Amino acid sequence: MDIDKFKKVCKHAVQYFGETSRKQLAQEECAELIQALSKDLRGKKHNVEEEIADVLIMIEQLFNIYDMEKMNNNLNMKIDRLDKLME
Numbered sequence: 001m002d003i004d005k006f007k008k009v010c011k012h013a014v015q016y017f018g019e020t021s022r023k024q025l026a027q028e029e030c031a032e033l034i035q036a037l038s039k040d041l042r043g044k045k046h047n048v049e050e051e052i053a054d055v056l057i058m059i060e061q062l063f064n065i066y067d068m069e070k071m072n073n074n075l076n077m078k079i080d081r082l083d084k085l086m087e
């Protein structure tokens, strides 16, 4: 994946479609991932890989909407906590 293009297109999408649209679509894509994971866990045909891609794209767009410093602080704290859980 071209990470620079990924970030550039996601940033442009927020400007082009607007924050409210992106928040609504993020909700929809998260719901679709939940549904796909549920199908997988029940042994049914699923599209988890596609829905992960959709959610990742929406997460990157949300990064362009919400407070980056707060998100970075939370990411650091939570990844440290996860790391400690495995010690």
Ligand SMILES: [Mg+2]
Residues within 6 Å of the ligand: 029, 032, 050, 051, 054
């Ligand atoms: Mg989807």
